[in-house]
Amino acid sequence: MAVTIRDVARQAQVSVSTVSRALSAPGLVKDATRQRVLDVVAGLGYQPNRAARSLITGRTGNLAVVVPDLLNPFFPSVLRGVQTKAGEAGTSVFFCDSREDPETEAELVRTMASQVDGVVLCASLLSDETIIDLAAATPLVLINRIVPGVSSVLMDSANGMEQVVTHLESLGHRDYVYLGGPAAAWSNNRRMQGLNGRAQLLGSFDPNFDGGYTAAEQALSTGATAFIAYNDLIALGALAYLAEHDVKVPEQISVTGFDDILYATMCSPALTTVHMPTEAAGEVAVDLLATLLEGGQPEHRELPTTLVIRASTARAHSQS
Amino acid sequence: MAVTIRDVARQAQVSVSTVSRALSAPGLVKDATRQRVLDVVAGLGYQPNRAARSLITGRTGNLAVVVPDLLNPFFPSVLRGVQTKAGEAGTSVFFCDSREDPETEAELVRTMASQVDGVVLCASLLSDETIIDLAAATPLVLINRIVPGVSSVLMDSANGMEQVVTHLESLGHRDYVYLGGPAAAWSNNRRMQGLNGRAQLLGSFDPNFDGGYTAAEQALSTGATAFIAYNDLIALGALAYLAEHDVKVPEQISVTGFDDILYATMCSPALTTVHMPTEAAGEVAVDLLATLLEGGQPEHRELPTTLVIRASTARAHSQS
DNA sequence: TTGAAAGCGCTAACAC
DNA sequence: GTGTTAGCGCTTTCAA
DSSP: OOOOHHHHHHHHTSOHHHHHHHHHOGGGSOHHHHHHHHHHHHHHTOOOOHHHHHHHHSOOSEEEEEESOTTSTHHHHHHHHHHHHHHHTTOEEEEEEOTTOHHHHHHHHHHHHTTSSEEEEESOOSOHHHHHHHHHHSOEEEESOOOTTSEEEEEOHHHHHHHHHHHHHHTTOOOEEEEOOOTTOHHHHHHHHTTTTOSEEEOOOOSSHHHHHHHHHHHHTTTOSEEEESSHHHHHHHHHHHHHTTOOTTTTOEEEOSBOOGGGGTSSSOOBEEEOOHHHHHHHHHHHHHHHHTTOOOOEEEEOOEEEOOSSOOOOOSOO | OOOOHHHHHHHHTSOHHHHHHHHHOGGGSOHHHHHHHHHHHHHHTOOOOHHHHHHHHSOOSEEEEEESOTTSTHHHHHHHHHHHHHHHTTOEEEEEEOTTOHHHHHHHHHHHHTTSSEEEEESOOSOHHHHHHHHHHSOEEEESOOOTTSEEEEEOHHHHHHHHHHHHHHTTOOOEEEEOOOTTOHHHHHHHHTTTTOSEEEOOOOSSHHHHHHHHHHHHTTTOSEEEESSHHHHHHHHHHHHHTTOOTTTTOEEEOSBOOGGGGTSSSOOBEEEOOHHHHHHHHHHHHHHHHTTOOOOEEEEOOEEEOOSSOOOOOSOO
16 A cells, blocks of 8 residues: 555654644644654655545545547647646646537536536537536636636637738738638637628638638639638638649638648648637636636636738739 | 535435445345435435545546647547547546656656556657556556557557558559658657668658658658658658659659648648557557456557558659 | 544445 | 445644
């Protein structure tokens, strides 16, 4: 069996409570005593049993992060942010992938709720009511979603999209088309807001490569000089379609993405897109969770997004 | 406070031990009694306190998976496999990103060891000795690494590479060059084995886009008709370099990747590469962990890889 | 500043 | 088949 607090107490010639205090409330123990205890702890390699501690304090020292799709390059980087910040506080992180299924998502949150101090929920597919219920039962922070009364951190997509529009306008584009994401997606609406009604809207496409491929076909017939994609994956699909049909990007048509995933730098031409501070979002989410755990009020944070200009946008050609 | 086993016992008019048994050893309880207990459990929404259970059983019902880099698209899919399989057993999963640092990696495994039943360690950067030490202290399963006496699951890279070579040979290529990954990487050596000494070897490159870009420059001067990249990222970098220098792929030069990451289908030309059963590897790792926890012996599994032929390879041109 | 003792919620002997 | 009871390892009153 592992070394327990009693082993430490015995060897340090103090009571178990003194050992406990030396570790979790150092101020309450005389310096000399504490030092002796700490030495023994180090010598024995004692690690407090988290289950026992948790049983009495009611805190687990763990948290969970729930995402809709781990394979979407957007989320691993959120996870990384969460882990970075949580790690600083000695907190470990559970991950859960809901596979884009709302029921699974709710189920996961409920399951985790009992074994963690709080949950970070990314890009939730749940209804406001369900989220409010969940938030009542366990400290909860949302990423990329706003629900009244629930903590959340947002990446300012609307503004990011405004930057895209401004950029395109400055290049002389007047006629551009938005290759929309899923109509139900909350973030799709945010991004559309940033368009300020300046773009033609094209139906909702699957937010992946194939969706973009399909979208480009439709978009091409509009005669627009620029395509604004809901996300990088759609933009990439569009790029592929255009390449196959010998439409030169950006000479004939400019294309923009959104999210700045890894591959946005690797395609050809490299994609002009909006960078999302995903890792920072994960970190901030952990901060908000900490606030909640200390009895603080739900908070809302919005992180700035930045346009990254690469090679897929250029001055509009005069003739379509 | 949450509902406890006593609340259930009281309402179901049985003792706490009956409730406990009804939940974790159903066979020991009369059907009628168990049903009554289960009804109350459902009615009250009772969830056993894992900390309390863990305190007495010594099992946490959790496991951890440690990866070197969450942002590498290879690993999230391993995570997903781990979670899928673990979830079936009601096990939750911690994730840790070592950021390619061996010290951090060892530290993480040690930290997690005390709060989980076992650890899945992916593409470890640690020495054999360290891994053996770790495995002695906690149930451990390796992915993509072999260490004597430690459970592991491997994806058969050597065979995958042989398939690449066979494919290239069948297309008439006789002079091809290997764009190598990190010399220290265990998987690089495995992949080189599959080459069977048939390829020219080019130094070790960073296993990313930039590394591939650099590699292509050197490879071009060898006059080879095909480039075999250590992984998809290097292949993608090579593709970009070749495109910029107006070298047609696959007409002039064939290029192959390895891993079959998402982007391998999205680039142009789509990459011929070796598909790795990453998700399956994660699942199998959990199985091996389960074996270990039941007192079984360390096991070694090797999963088959498959060549995926896309558009980046073609018949060798006659003249270089 | 320290120690003794009472549990946290649960499982696992041990009785019946 | 079911109930009683003794802890698992720890924190936290309460006394001293």
